[in-house]
Amino acid sequence: MIMNVIIEDESGNAPNQADLQAWSNNFGLTMPVLADPNYRVLSSYATSSSIGLPFTVLIDRGVVVESVDYPTVDDAVRLLRAR
Amino acid sequence: MSAPRQVLGVGLLLLLGACSNVPKVDPRQSRGDSDDDDVVDTADTGRDSGGTETGDTGSVDSGGGTDTGGGTDTGGGTDTGNASPYTGGWTVDACSDSVRATGNRVGQVSQDFALLDQYGDTVVLHDFCDRVVWLVFAAFW
Numbered sequence: 001m002i003m004n005v006i007i008e009d010e011s012g013n014a015p016n017q018a019d020l021q022a023w024s025n026n027f028g029l030t031m032p033v034l035a036d037p038n039y040r041v042l043s044s045y046a047t048s049s050s051i052g053l054p055f056t057v058l059i060d061r062g063v064v065v066e067s068v069d070y071p072t073v074d075d076a077v078r079l080l081r082a083r
Numbered sequence: 084m085s086a087p088r089q090v091l092g093v094g095l096l097l098l099l100g101a102c103s104n105v106p107k108v109d110p111r112q113s114r115g116d117s118d119d120d121d122v123v124d125t126a127d128t129g130r131d132s133g134g135t136e137t138g139d140t141g142s143v144d145s146g147g148g149t150d151t152g153g154g155t156d157t158g159g160g161t162d163t164g165n166a167s168p169y170t171g172g173w174t175v176d177a178c179s180d181s182v183r184a185t186g187n188r189v190g191q192v193s194q195d196f197a198l199l200d201q202y203g204d205t206v207v208l209h210d211f212c213d214r215v216v217w218l219v220f221a222a223f224w
Contacts, residue, residue: 003206008222008224009223017200023223057193063193065190
């Protein structure tokens with residue numbers, strides 16, 4: 001499952017529900033599109049003070065953090081296929 | 084020369100007139116279609132409501148009933164008792180209440196979070212404890 005976590009709107013403010021809905025509608029997203037005000041969740045995973053976007057966190061079954069920062073699509077596919 | 088031009092002009096007018104009449108028909112047809120769409124949408128809405136707005140209330144759970152009807156999920160056991168509490172229709176894994184977070188570093192069990200989604204629901208990470216989750220952080224800019 002992919003979750004798209006939005007930290008800021010175009011103005012640098014935390015996105016509201018309408019923003020998230022417009023975003024998901026615009027791209028036809030059926031996955032959760034979430035707002036992360038003040039980067040609280042993002043910061044909790046980041047290992048350095050400087051963060052680039054997109055920033056990704058891969059979480060395995062059991063909610064075990066598999067990789068942080070820039071996991072590849074191959075990493076995700078590998079985990080999705082493993083069971 | 085002028086006669087053929089007049090004929091041509093009249094022909095064009097007639098053609099335009101005919102064309103102007105045609106659209107009057109098409110919108111009706113499209114309306115008819117839209118009505119049909121409305122019907123379909125309504126039906127869909129019934130489903131979506133099941134998962135969307137009204138759905139959160141009661142119809143949604145009914146949708147859950149439909150899923151249960153899937154039987155397959157029921158057999159799965161995991162997804163069974165968990166009719167989706169989310170308007171988006173994402174099911175909750177059975178292990179959601181038993182997850183014990185240890186930290187957000189690699190190899191640790193991630194801390195939980197609860198974030199607003201596009202439907203106005205609050206999505207909880209641990210609800211998806213039995214599947215691979217890929218968080219993609221981004222911004223609109």
